Amino acid sequence: MSMREPQFSLAVKNPGVREITFAEAVREAIAEEMRRDPRVFVIGEDVAEAGTVFKVLKGMVDEFGPQRIIDSPISEAGIAGIGVGAAMTGMRPIVDIMFGDFITLTMDQMVNQAAKTHYMSGGKLKVPMVLRTTMGATRRSAAQHSQSLHAWLSHVPGLKVVIPSTPYDAKGLMKAAIRDENPVAIFEDKMSYQLKGPVPTTEYVLPIGVADVKRTGEDVTIVATSSMVQVALKAAEILAESGISAEVVDPRSTAPLDKQTLIESAKKTSRAIVVDEGYQSYGVTAEIAAVIADGAFYYLDAPVKRLGAMDVPIPFSPPLEDLTVPTPAALVDLAKSLCGKV
Amino acid sequence: MIDRPIGYQATPDPVAIAELDPEQWLHMYEQMSKIRAFEEAANELYTSARMPGLTHLYIGEEAVAVGVCEALRQDDYITSTHRGHGHCLAKGATLDRMFAELLGKAAGYCRGKGGSMHIADQDTGNLGANAIVGGSAGIATGAALSIKMRGSDQVAVCFFGDGALGQGLFYESANMAQLWKLPVIYVCENNQYNEYTHNSETAAGTLTGRAEAFGIHTVSVDGQDVRAVYSVMSELVARARRGEGPAFLLCHTYRFHGHHVGDIDRSYYRSKEEEQWWREGRDPLKLLAGWLQEQGMEAAIFARIDEAVRREVEAAVQFALDAPYPDASEVDRHVYA
Ligand SMILES: Cc1ncc(C[n+]2csc(CCOP(=O)(O)OP(=O)(O)O)c2C)c(N)n1
Ligand SMILES: [Mg+2]
Numbered sequence: 268m269s270m271r272e273p274q275f276s277l278a279v280k281n282p283g284v285r286e287i288t289f290a291e292a293v294r295e296a297i298a299e300e301m302r303r304d305p306r307v308f309v310i311g312e313d314v315a316e317a318g319t320v321f322k323v324l325k326g327m328v329d330e331f332g333p334q335r336i337i338d339s340p341i342s343e344a345g346i347a348g349i350g351v352g353a354a355m356t357g358m359r360p361i362v363d364i365m366f367g368d369f370i371t372l373t374m375d376q377m378v379n380q381a382a383k384t385h386y387m388s389g390g391k392l393k394v395p396m397v398l399r400t401t402m403g404a405t406r407r408s409a410a411q412h413s414q415s416l417h418a419w420l421s422h423v424p425g426l427k428v429v430i431p432s433t434p435y436d437a438k439g440l441m442k443a444a445i446r447d448e449n450p451v452a453i454f455e456d457k458m459s460y461q462l463k464g465p466v467p468t469t470e471y472v473l474p475i476g477v478a479d480v481k482r483t484g485e486d487v488t489i490v491a492t493s494s495m496v497q498v499a500l501k502a503a504e505i506l507a508e509s510g511i512s513a514e515v516v517d518p519r520s521t522a523p524l525d526k527q528t529l530i531e532s533a534k535k536t537s538r539a540i541v542v543d544e545g546y547q548s549y550g551v552t553a554e555i556a557a558v559i560a561d562g563a564f565y566y567l568d569a570p571v572k573r574l575g576a577m578d579v580p581i582p583f584s585p586p587l588e589d590l591t592v593p594t595p596a597a598l599v600d601l602a603k604s605l606c607g608k609v
Numbered sequence: 610m611i612d613r614p615i616g617y618q619a620t621p622d623p624v625a626i627a628e629l630d631p632e633q634w635l636h637m638y639e640q641m642s643k644i645r646a647f648e649e650a651a652n653e654l655y656t657s658a659r660m661p662g663l664t665h666l667y668i669g670e671e672a673v674a675v676g677v678c679e680a681l682r683q684d685d686y687i688t689s690t691h692r693g694h695g696h697c698l699a700k701g702a703t704l705d706r707m708f709a710e711l712l713g714k715a716a717g718y719c720r721g722k723g724g725s726m727h728i729a730d731q732d733t734g735n736l737g738a739n740a741i742v743g744g745s746a747g748i749a750t751g752a753a754l755s756i757k758m759r760g761s762d763q764v765a766v767c768f769f770g771d772g773a774l775g776q777g778l779f780y781e782s783a784n785m786a787q788l789w790k791l792p793v794i795y796v797c798e799n800n801q802y803n804e805y806t807h808n809s810e811t812a813a814g815t816l817t818g819r820a821e822a823f824g825i826h827t828v829s830v831d832g833q834d835v836r837a838v839y840s841v842m843s844e845l846v847a848r849a850r851r852g853e854g855p856a857f858l859l860c861h862t863y864r865f866h867g868h869h870v871g872d873i874d875r876s877y878y879r880s881k882e883e884e885q886w887w888r889e890g891r892d893p894l895k896l897l898a899g900w901l902q903e904q905g906m907e908a909a910i911f912a913r914i915d916e917a918v919r920r921e922v923e924a925a926v927q928f929a930l931d932a933p934y935p936d937a938s939e940v941d942r943h944v945y946a
Binding site for chain 1: 686688717718719720721722723727729730731736737739741744745746747748749750751752753754755756758759765777778781782784785788942943944945946
């Protein structure tokens with residue numbers, strides 16, 4: 268199934284597809300995998316009866332019971348470590364970290380344990396665990412509940428980092444993450460949980476590490492991740508009105524990164540902008556811009572541009588918070604100036 | 610004014626000793642002797658500049674690893690520490706592949722990519738040594754959760770030093786272990802020092818009080834007496850297999866050498882008298898040999914074992930020295946499974 272057409276029309280066209288929310292897609296993926304594989308379990312704070320604070324796992328404890336949907340103490344390091352140990356010894360844990368901001372507390376377990384165990388053991392031990400958490404601002408949650416810290420884990424070899432942007436991707440990639448033999452972190456944009464999109468009724472799994480062209484275009488490539496895909500698609504619509512045809516490419520995972528698809532798109536359009544909701548400095552946009560600059564240099568008509576979250580602790584006050592996140596308007600301005608159409 | 614060296618600690622109350630036949634105790638002597646000889650050879654490899662990096666010797670603490678691991682089955686799990694050679698050997702690792710790993714050779718347990726502080730061996734249930742102090746408390750507890758979910762009767766043992774009690778992860782993990790009655794045994798090797806600082810400067814309250822606060826079954830034992838460690842551990846293991854939950858075993862012990870092989874001048878943190886007090890009076894090999902002789906075993910047996918072990922160690926060292934380094938193509942292998 269291709270995601271290149273506008274999503275809303277697909278459900279109507281294809282009888283095997285219905286519209287569900289991002290949250291429902293995540294829940295379906297985990298439930299299907301738990302039915303398929305008795306080794307899969309979820310551990311986290313308020314995951315059982317509460318179904319997580321975002322209600323993503325609502326109702327799952329009724330089907331799978333509290334032995335497989337385990338409410339943990341407020342111990343992020345502890346449950347991450349327990350996930351590593353359980354994964355090493357034959358289970359398939361999904362460690363649920365309520366807010367992406369709290370991955371700071373799991374860092375040793377993710378960076379020094381999960382990521383390195385396979386390598387350090389000379390390939391003998393494996394850590395097939397999933398760490399699922401959230402990202403994304405504009406929920407008026409202030410500095411400690413709004414960050415997008417996926418770059419932190421993307422920096423570390425041995426970890427895979429998935430950042431789905433649509434219900435379709437969220438489901439297919441979650442299933443892939445659960446089946447992966449490696450530690451995989453999935454960052455779900457909390458503002459996307461209610462986003463609806465077409466998802467097949469039949470089973471599918473998406474490969475991790477394959478980008479998806481969300482809209483084809485000729486004049487400028489917008490590489491957009493997670494929450495920024497919708498922003499980029501909106502910007503592309505506005506740009507179309509000014510006669511600029513933008514291609515929107517979603518890497519879908521930062522590690523591994525589908526460099527080839529990004530480079531090919533930039534070669535084709537000869538201009539590229541990278542937009543991601545993590546802090547701009549030392550972040551995902553910097554890495555991807557470097558990859559494109561390196562791989563498409565002789566084809567580019569302009570320097571690769573980047574848009575990330577403003578480098579400030581995310582403010583609470585709504586008018587301030589809104590200034591920190593890339594918007595369609597900012598993208599449009601940037602694309603126009605890049606295409607010489609200001 | 611105390612006239613004892615500060616590193617002296619009152620020996621815990623005696624425990625009921627298991628009824629084993631002398632051959633079984635003698636096997637434990639052999640295991641301890643093997644660890645001692647391994648560590649002496651590792652020290653020698655370091656001082657003769659044939660071993661890359663540093664290593665932390667287990668000499669003086671052998672009774673803990675051996676007493677604990679002899680009470681385990683091959684399929685039980687352990688997690689180990691930066692001072693982990695003793696744990697690995699006691700759990701069944703072979704000398705040659707251990708030395709090969711220490712020297713960064715392809716034949717090592719981790720193809721030379723782990724080194725002294727990261728030896729892991731799935732076949733003997735060794736989930737890996739850890740160079741992050743306290744870093745394996747979660748892993749061992751997770752292994753215990755996995756055991757319980759799989760309906761197995763294995764147990765998981767988490768070795769760590771007294772210094773690891775400064776890490777929050779232990780408390781998070783121990784809390785969950787007791788809440789969920791997980792078959793994990795936390796074995797605290799209290800050698801009194803966190804590197805170069807005595808734990809009276811780093812730990813408020815008592816060490817056992819930390820586990821007791823969670824309602825965890827806690828026992829203190831003389832970590833120099835392998836018979837005591839084994840006997841207590843056997844009960845804790847049986848308890849865990851019966852589903853009665855975690856335990857905390859505090860082993861009073863002492864490292865005879867420096868924190869690592871390069872820690873030669875130790876006068877600024879502990880006295881020669883203190884070291885001598887432990888080496889002379891509290892050596893786990895001497896204590897067991899002495900007791901077995903009281904039971905009528907002839908002294909020559911121990912010398913014979915030591916000699917045989919030494920020859921095995923020599924051969925293993927030679928194997929490791931001769932073994933090739935990993936091919937350059939190994940460098941980016943096993944980043945992902
Ligand atoms: C997280 C972390 N902090 C600091 C260190 C440096 N370090 C290595 S061993 C050690 C002391 C550990 O003491 P203890 O746990 O009692 O073990 P022992 O060395 O006495 O066996 C320290 C501080 C480390 N490896 N990891
Ligand atoms: Mg210590």
